[in-house]
Amino acid sequence: MKKIKYTIVVLALIITSNSCNTNDLELTNPNELLPETFFKTEAQVQSSVNAAYANLQTFSLYGRLLFYMMDNMSQEAAGNPQEELEKKTYRDFSFDSSNVQILDFYTSCFLGITKANFVIANSEKIYAISDSDLPLVTKNKFIAEARFLRAYYYFLLANRFGGVPVWETLPDGPIGKARGTKEEVYDLIIKDLQFASENLLDKSKEQKGRATKGAALAFLGKAYLYQKKYTEALTAFNKISGYSLESNFYNNFTEENEHGVESLLEVEYDRNLGTGNKWDSPTSGQGLNEATFRGQDYGNLNWFNTYPSNDLLDEYEAGDKRFAGSFYVVGDTYNNGNNTMTVDNFKASGNTRRAAWKKYQNYYKQTDEQQESGINFKIIRWADVLLMKAECENEVGSRATAINYINEVRTRSGLAGVPSTAIKADVFQAIVHERKVELAGEQVRFDDILRWGISDTALKGTNFIKGKSELWPIPDKVYSTNPNIGAQNPGY
Known part of the structure; x- marks a missing residue:
């Protein structure tokens, strides 16, 4: 098996079934549904940690929505006429608090946090396992993985919503919390990443797909950088070792070269592990979600919902090898060199596009995305760190x-x-x-x-409004389920 399977079905079912009954979107307590005998073996500890990873794969995050949301807001992606209307709201900043996709993003992140908190809250049980059955370094490592994941989910939330409720442990009742400030969220992110960077394993010693010391230091530096704490960021970045640039830029985006020398953290996908729940698990991480729609959605030979914007294409200098590694143009070969892109391959509803996306597409080895892609998403890689x-x-x-x-x-x-x-x-x-x-x-x-x-x-010429569009609105359903949440973001 080339990757770990994040979704441990039994635990995921336990956690997500509880979330359906909660009175608050940030509140789930899997302790209420798990037997007292849990956290007695290494397998049980690992399965609980694996469940916290699973939300990265969900439809509302890397399974489908996150790349639309971010690429459209940045104006890197332009939309063909067939692009679904709700996806266009990110490009023109017309989303509001009724947006179901924003709600799903919020919910999936908080379910990931809850799963991580389930591990963290049971640290005493984990440490009570005999060291002969589970060495101390491994106990620390598992807890550090949970804290890394909690930090990353909060990182996603803080950047999109600003302040959100801050949960460092599992709730003891149905009463929701008020929003913390963005600074308070970042304080927890920093604390978690510091612990993670001290207790996670090096990439060379860890199973592929798990958080490592390098990933924790990279995100610790990134969190400091986002707060303009450059000295602290540089200190964290300079502790990272063992990574380098791929000699071939395009290797970063193919299935055969996953977890290469440039990769610090990836979201795992593997169609061989099962894809039966790819459409019906937008937030829970439950079931078989081992495929992303990135190839199908962006692929010019498939749905071709989006294409690289002229603003992005115009940014490349003549001779920049990254252009050919990022985009397809007329005359490029695909399917192991057996086919050639024609003008017709770049047409959508009567419009002919200059280029199409190549990153994360499977066309290099086949003629069709088959609606599923098993190519991992790189959350952070060494080139990103070098530029930071x-x-x-x-x-x-x-x-x-x-x-x-x-x-x-x-x-x-x-x-x-x-x-x-x-x-x-x-x-x-x-x-x-x-x-x-x-x-x-x-x-x-x-x-x-x-x-x-x-x-x-x-963002000139878009509908971006300074003082509003930097953040997403807190979803309406949050207000209907948590009366303590506090004020809405400005402009919504």
């Missing part, structure tokens, strides 16, 4: 070092380096450019735009 390190060095460290990091990424792309004489403002603009073309369609651009404060230019 460059940003920190440019702010509080060595400009020469910042330029070296940028040029490491550019060299792989076949481009000349940023000159050593570049001033701080020029280095920053180089980072903005590199992140846009290096990480296109990888769900980071919108958050970059917000944290850099460049929405006036990057």
